Amino acid sequence: MKTICTTLLFLFGTVTISLAQKSYDDIVKQFASQPRAEYVRLGSFALKLARVFASREEAAFMRGIRSINVLSLDECDPQVKEAFRREALLLSESGLELLAEVAENQDHVRVFADIHNDKIRNFVVVSVGENPSLIQIKGLIDLAYMEKLVSDNT
Template sequence: MKRLLVILTIVLISQAGYGQQKMDQLFNAFRSESDVTSVNIGNITMKLASLFTETMGVNGIEVLSFDECAQEVKERFSNAIRNLKDPDYETIVSANENDNRTKILVNIQEDMIRELVILTTGSGNALIRIKGNIKPDDLDRVINEHKGKY
């Protein structure tokens, strides 16, 4: 009886975790999909950009655009976002307007934003990840500077 209970517990735990994805798995799963546009701005490019403009601690940007993808890929992307469970990230914004959904998540370590991820589904599906050592005050400043412009 004890053995059966242990086996049942293990099965239930593994089923609860099945279907959940982490952020890196999400990017890796869709980066190589047909017709997904992938743009990666690495550390060297960001250092070069810092010569001409303030980068605010950003050292990498990755963008996946699903505009040219088949509807099936877009639906899998939407499902993957619904199943996204990554304890390293916390949601700071979640918006739902008509059929468009946007979610902004951050990974904060030692009072610095290490990653900011923007997930959008609806008319323009996209996945954007900004990596670096970003001060929350810098992010607030950028948001306030652009408030009401869009």
């Protein structure tokens, strides 16, 4: 009887903890509906249209991108910004590798990526400073293109 109760308690705790963990998609859904929050999602169709007007090199980079999500809370109330900061700093990094973390004055930026076989599947930039925001790029982006993009712009 003791083992059954212990097993059930352990199972309940595991399920509760797994349901409590939020992903980046969850935080976008939660805060995109807040008053004065700005949320833009570019799907594959919009990205294909953008590729038509891009240079050959840029089009090759964009080919692997499936969607881009941008959440900006610049115009939101301070309470919403603070709630976003708390949620963003507590987010689980499950499946994502922390690439960079920068804290300067009031700004705190974290960059995550899900990298498999030299391809980036999910790229997330979270800023929890004065103007909180979250940028998420999903797709299969060649790591060589990303490295070239970074070196060209730094």
